[in-house]
Amino acid sequence: MKKQLSWKVGGQQGEGIESTGEIFSIALNRMGYYLYGYRHFSSRIKGGHTNNKIRVSTSQVRSVSDELDVLVAFDQETIDVNFYELNQNGIVIADEKFQPTIPEGSSVTLYVVPFTKIAKDLGNALMKNMVAVGASSAILELNPESFREVVESIFGRKGESVVENNMEAIRQGAQYVQDQADDSMSTMQLEEADGKKRMYMIGNDAIALGFLAGGCRFMSAYPITPASEIMEYMIKKLPEFGGTVIQTEDEMAAATMAIGANYAGVRTITASAGPGLSLMMESIGLAGMTETPLVIVDTQRGGPSTGLPTKQEQSDLMAMIYGTHGEIPKVVMAPSTVQEAFHDAVEALNIADEYQCPVILLSDLQLSLGKQTVEPLNQRSISIRRGKIKESKALPVLEKGETFKRYETTEDGVSPRVLPGTKNGIFHVTGVEHNEVGKPSELSQNRQAQMDKRMRKLKHLPKTFNLPVYKDTPHELADVLLVGFNSTRGTIEETKQLLEKDGYKVNHAQIRLIHPFPTDEMLPLISSANKVLVIEHNATGQLASILRMNVGHAHKMASVLKYDGTPFKPGEMYKECKGLI
Template identity: 65%
Template sequence: MISQLSWKIGGQQGEGVESTDRIFSTALNRLGYYLYGYRHFSSRIKGGHTNNKIRISTKPMLAISDDLDILVAFDQESIDLNAHELRPGGVVVADAKFNPVLPEGINARLFPVPITSIAEDLGTSLMKNMVASGASWALLGLPIDVFNKAVEEEFGRKGAAIVEKNIEAVKRGADFVLELAGGPLEDFQLEPADGKQKLFMIGNEAIGLGAVAGGCRLMSAYPITPASEIMEYLIKKLPKFGGTVIQTEDEIAAVTMAIGANYAGVRTMTASAGPGLSLMMEAIGLAGMTETPLVIVDTQRGGPSTGLPTKQEQSDLNAMVYGTHGEIPKIVIAPASLEDCFYDTIESFNLSEEYQVPVILMTDLQLSLGKQSCDELDLNKVPISRGKLVRELPELETNQLFKRYELTEDGVSPRVIPGDKNGIHHVTGVEHDETGRPSESSINRKKMMDKRLGKLDGMYIRDAVRADAPYDTPDLLVIGMGSTGGTIDEARIRLEKDGVKTNHITIRQIHPFPTELVKPYLQSATKVVVLENNATGQLADQVKLHAGYAEKISNLLKYDGNPFLPSEVHKACKELV
């Protein structure tokens, strides 16, 4: 028996690839397996090749596998594009309708199944996804009742007759392939999972869940790939807690509405991708100048301009750190896992109110849209903190204003909700004094700038630098951010077998840069490689700028729209040392 397996389904966008993957993975999750998925899709509603790949394991893992065990193909293009990933002895379950052929040199077993014909016999070709699912599930020898339960959950709202037809489609696909193969494939039998049901969601859903748990009650946003699922999740959830989602006319309206709502005391967020973040830049400066809490999620994708809307990239780092005109304090956090997406979202709301600054949660498409398993989340792990929000204020003298921007030792001023008694003050985007009145005094300007820019001195988030560093003097230090952590860890296992002593750190606090936390790891390593999905080495530049050791640092860059594979990282790192 084997402890892990990789499964992929491919076809034309709009013909059931997504629903097939969803039901297949849901059933596996019911059995207690750990799953890690990645979706390759086109930037259009229908047509164009799409595929979903799932890695199934008895143990946690956070990376796409290099190879492939089973490929389910709805067309020849899916075989031609993906067969090279098949390991020797791998399996292709293909629709017999298009007379499938394996490319030359591919050592795999081909099982042509009349997927479309079976579905049409049952009344509609739309059920071919269930036929295909049943066939591949049967080859693994997994209990069919668990799969049928997932089918019931998927189609139950459409009535018992539809459920029964889909279950019959599953059965016929399974029966046909088992007769063709002579039974379940012995070399593809998975070891039993622990049986414990796990959370199974995409990163965007974890962010949405974190927003609800963190007290967010309003989201203003404009749909954009790959951020839209956050809005879609919160549309369903926020009304249950007295909140709402407003779809605005554009990202400028979204961010300014979020600023206004936060000023009014409501925890509010917005989410977008690179193009939307560009439109928000002026308003981010307004939040910085008025010291209004603001939480923005940037789900990075291929750029610039429209770029590659549905592909992986990590190229917005410089925009997040430097994008606004003038100089304001801001915090940029990069979650590295599903759990981070949840906890960091709660913490982003806390930080934005504690320091009264914009906080940008930086994810990437692989993390935002990749579906993965995680164990139960702890709702009490990140307590709610509203910082210096004052609700009861002392009486003011006649014509005296509240010092909303009071010069304090830590740079953070008391904050009030508009309408609170004795809290009246001015709010403006121009430079101002402690009460908010516009001021062009050079003395006041310097004091206010120092106040704002100094409030983040020494600020570190939880796990600002996450380290797996078993060696005091490693041959190699690998640095990553976002979704790359699991891939680096798998590459490290192979490097260890090659005799290369390797440490790994994931930088999660991008700005302000955690210089003092990073330096010791750089100092102790013989060589350093910074891995990132962009063309210019933006994270590496931050490391060099703030922590030094440029002479040790090499770039490992990938910007073709695809995430790193463990084999790519292993090969590049081995060549480096």
């Protein structure tokens, strides 16, 4: 029996590959298994090879597996493209329709199952994915009835006959595999799961849920991969809480509309990817100059330009910190797990309000779209902090011709803020440099005072931000420190275990606050390591450059880079790291 296995389904986009993976994984999640799923898909609606690789385990997993145990193929291309991943004793379950073949001399077992024929005989060729699920259940020695709850939740609204037809497709798929196998049938039976109920979600859903819990009531956005699921979630849920979503004509409109709504006092967010963030840069500068809260999600993908819209990359780092012209206070956060994504979404709203500045919640495609088992989210820990919003009773009475000092110079750099319509709170707003009451001013003394005030905002943020660095640092003096951000955490954790089996003392730091950089947190970790390996998905080592700028010790640092559009796997990361130690 296995503690974990890896299962993949592949075929052409638009023929039910995603739903096959969904039904298979949701059922196993409800049995109490931990799962991690990652989809490979093309940037088109229909056609082109797609696959969904799902890792199933009796313990927490946060990365794609190196190898593959079971491959479910709806076409020959799936076998040709993915066969190299299969373990020596792996299994291929393929549709009889395309007369599947595997390389001669291979120890892999091929089960040819008439997915399409069984489905057609039951009345609907679309049910071939359910036949495939049934065939998989036989290989894993799972009772086909284990899938009934999921089938009922998906098809129940269509009537009992539809539910029963789909269940029959699962049963016949399972029976066909059992009938063609003998007593020596190769199985992939898993150890029994703990049966506990856990969430199964993508990072984008966690981000959206965090915004909802944190008081967001308006979203303006333009659809873009891999951020669109945030908007789709909010479209469904925000109206239930008195909020709304507007799909704008472009990303520039989305950002400026978000600024306007935040100015009016409504907690508002927008979400995009690299190309959209490029268009938002001028608006981000406007939010910085007018000191208006603005929360933006950047789900990184392959660039530049249109680049690789559906592939993994982490190359927006420098752009998010330095992309705007001029200098403004800005916060860039980078959650590394689905749980952190939920809580950091709440915190992004709080920080934007408290510091009256743009906050960018940085994700990447693997974190945003990778679906995984999640322990219950701690909603009791949520607090909503609006910062220095003043009510009329707290304001001095204005004399005729006077205006409120909206941009008053303060010791902490954060000026008092009023919402439009507040009595005695009238003030000017402009994107040009201005004085304390918001009127344009080009006086050098005023310019320096306002710049200094704005830049003072972030001096204390690393100390007040909750866990700017995730640390797994058991060694006072380490042979190597592994550093990453966003979705690389799970793979780094497994790489750390592999290196420690070789006798190395390994520490791990996952940076969750990119800007302002948590130098005080990172410097002791880097100082106490003989070697620092910075792991990231880009070609130029952007995180490593930021580390060198903020903590020095350049002679200790080396980069482990991947930018081919696919996520790191533990085995390949281990080999790269070991070669550099």
